[in-house]
Amino acid sequence: MRTVAVLGGGIGGLAAAFYLCRSAQVPKVVVLESSSRFGGWLWSTRRSDGAVFEHGPRGIRPAGAVGRNTLNMVDDLGLAGEVLPVPNSHVASKNRYLYVKGRLHRLPSGISGLLRTVPPFSRPLLMSVATEILVKKGTEDDESIHSFVSRRLGKELADIAVDSLCRGVFAGDCKALSVRSCFPALYKAEQHRGSLTLGLLLGSGPSPVVQPGPLAQRSVKESWAQWSLRQGVQSLPESITEYLQQSGRVQLHKEAAVKHISPSDSGWKVHLEDGVITADHIISALPAKALSSTLPSSCHPLIQELQNISTATVAVVNLEYDGSILPVTGFGHLVPSSEDRGLLGVVYDSVFFPQHNRPNGQTTRLTVMMGGAWFQEVFGAPETVTEEHLLAKATEAVRCHLGVTSSPSWSRVAVHRDCIPQYHLKHFQRVESMRSFIRKNNLPLSLIGSSYDGVSVSDVIFSGRTAVEELLGRGF
Numbered sequence: 001m002r003t004v005a006v007l008g009g010g011i012g013g014l015a016a017a018f019y020l021c022r023s024a025q026v027p028k029v030v031v032l033e034s035s036s037r038f039g040g041w042l043w044s045t046r047r048s049d050g051a052v053f054e055h056g057p058r059g060i061r062p063a064g065a066v067g068r069n070t071l072n073m074v075d076d077l078g079l080a081g082e083v084l085p086v087p088n089s090h091v092a093s094k095n096r097y098l099y100v101k102g103r104l105h106r107l108p109s110g111i112s113g114l115l116r117t118v119p120p121f122s123r124p125l126l127m128s129v130a131t132e133i134l135v136k137k138g139t140e141d142d143e144s145i146h147s148f149v150s151r152r153l154g155k156e157l158a159d160i161a162v163d164s165l166c167r168g169v170f171a172g173d174c175k176a177l178s179v180r181s182c183f184p185a186l187y188k189a190e191q192h193r194g195s196l197t198l199g200l201l202l203g204s205g206p207s208p209v210v211q212p213g214p215l216a217q218r219s220v221k222e223s224w225a226q227w228s229l230r231q232g233v234q235s236l237p238e239s240i241t242e243y244l245q246q247s248g249r250v251q252l253h254k255e256a257a258v259k260h261i262s263p264s265d266s267g268w269k270v271h272l273e274d275g276v277i278t279a280d281h282i283i284s285a286l287p288a289k290a291l292s293s294t295l296p297s298s299c300h301p302l303i304q305e306l307q308n309i310s311t312a313t314v315a316v317v318n319l320e321y322d323g324s325i326l327p328v329t330g331f332g333h334l335v336p337s338s339e340d341r342g343l344l345g346v347v348y349d350s351v352f353f354p355q356h357n358r359p360n361g362q363t364t365r366l367t368v369m370m371g372g373a374w375f376q377e378v379f380g381a382p383e384t385v386t387e388e389h390l391l392a393k394a395t396e397a398v399r400c401h402l403g404v405t406s407s408p409s410w411s412r413v414a415v416h417r418d419c420i421p422q423y424h425l426k427h428f429q430r431v432e433s434m435r436s437f438i439r440k441n442n443l444p445l446s447l448i449g450s451s452y453d454g455v456s457v458s459d460v461i462f463s464g465r466t467a468v469e470e471l472l473g474r475g476f
């Protein structure tokens with residue numbers, strides 16, 4: 001193996017290059033990114049007065065093998081001193097709200113929250129959990145998240161809590177999303193233990209082994225719920241880029257859109273606007289549809305499956321208000337689709353990362369997220385909606401949901417087109433069939449990134465690591 005081309009310089013592509021770089025087996029790695037910056041959706045605005053605003057992910061979870069793996073990477077990059085942890089005991093970890101029937105409801109937490117009837121729910125959650133153990137195992141190989149939760153925990157929880165949760169993670173519709181691909185732990189719990197409750201208590205099968213490094217050990221000791229970085233999450237791709245540049249083995253190309261790839265004697269030819277690169281192997285960290293448009297027609301079945309993976313567009317509106325204006329404190333609130341189809345939720349950024357507030361004077365930073373699977377229906381085509389309209393809708397939601405009548409002192413509107421893949425029913429089959437096509441045809445191609453095996457930052461980083469391990473052998 002002489003050259004590996006990594007297509008796409010989002011966190012997935014950078015992570016793959018990072019792991020390739022740690023092996024002596026590949027002398028040359030080329031990363032090709034179409035835009036003018038690396039990092040993809042990890043995108044932070046650092047204002048000159050010190051305030052930081054996130055336009056994409058804002059918190060990364062430390063839990064599980066993939067969470068530990070990311071913290072190990074942070075250690076290796078020398079970024080541990082920059083980490084801003086939010087412990088489970090923090091008010092932002094304990095308080096999450098739903099906006100239902102015109103008012104905010106705190107989601108139940110702790111044992112007492114399970115025992116009592118907590119509005120907007122009409123019975124104690126413990127009753128749903130207790131009866132769940134008796135529900136028979138499903139017989140389908142996949143099911144929508146809504147159907148799965150209705151069947152096991154009741155329709156009310158599916159309609160309100162799970163509908164909102166899917167909007168707050170996938171910006172998607174729980175009636176269309178696959179439980180097997182979006183929440184594999186729930187699917188496996190039912191398969192292995194016959195019940196979610198038992199699966200959560202007893203575990204539901206093996207998960208990848210990742211030894212915790214110093215930071216991951218600290219995260220357990222201090223019981224972190226999520227973390228960010230002092231200068232925003234964008235510091236992570238920036239730090240990887242620096243590491244890759246220092247390695248001397250990685251060529252990083254910005255404004256290098258991949259137009260087409262064609263097979264060659266020893267692997268691939270990668271066609272750019274202004275030249276061709278040859279590579280023995282390609283790791284694609286492109287969104288599925290972007291990859292489909294670059295593949296040769298000989299890859300027809302793969303192209304078809306890639307095109308079947310749809311995506312959601314999200315409008316992200318960052319707002320800054322003078323003073324401390326929130327009537328409640330917590331992570332934020334979600335809005336079920338029955339309440340407002342276009343308004344997904346509001347994040348109370350300044351509650352969990354006050355370090356990102358401007359240092360002088362009290363301010364409140366909020367992020368309103370809109371659209372998702374409902375974008376077209378509510379706002380029309382993404383290219384036609386105006387920033388003024390989105391800002392007006394966002395500030396109206398803050399007024400109506402949180403009683404904030406003042407105008408924001410600063411705002412920023414962005415429409416993130418096709419930013420979150422939607423793992424619809426039978427997504428697992430689509431991914432299996434793509435990888436089987438690649439295997440059967442001996443294509444020197446790996447598929448990584450948020451389109452396939454999980455959308456969180458840590459899932460995507462782990463997909464880069466797995467691809468490199470498969471390419472170079474375990475323990476590379």
Ligand SMILES: Cc1cc2nc3c(=O)[nH]c(=O)nc-3n(C[C@H](O)[C@H](O)[C@H](O)COP(=O)(O)OP(=O)(O)OC[C@H]3O[C@@H](n4cnc5c(N)ncnc54)[C@H](O)[C@@H]3O)c2cc1C
Binds near residue numbers: 009010011039316
């Ligand atoms: C609003 C929002 C909030 C989120 N919140 C969280 C959160 O709180 N926690 C969390 O863990 N995750 C969160 N996520 C999810 C996470 O950020 C993404 O799933 C992840 O960043 C995707 O990384 P990626 O590398 O797979 O894709 P991308 O970031 O999309 O990277 C793909 C790259 O490929 C490039 N590209 C496209 N076409 C070409 C081409 N032809 N040639 C070359 N390059 C090309 C693109 O420019 C891009 O840089 C959030 C995502 C969004 C959008």
Ligand SMILES: C=Cc1c2[nH]c(c1C)Cc1[nH]c(c(CCC(=O)O)c1C)Cc1[nH]c(c(C)c1CCC(=O)O)Cc1[nH]c(c(C)c1C=C)C2
Binds near residue numbers: 165168169170314369
């Ligand atoms: C309102 C829209 C969105 C909010 N965040 C996202 C959207 C679309 C995107 C997003 N949020 C999370 C992830 C990663 C998932 C993971 O596995 O780590 C992504 C892609 C984290 C997250 N956010 C919420 C939950 C329950 C989670 C899962 C992990 C965790 O429990 O922390 C809830 C939530 N998201 C948003 C709000 C306002 C909100 C709840 C109050 C914004």
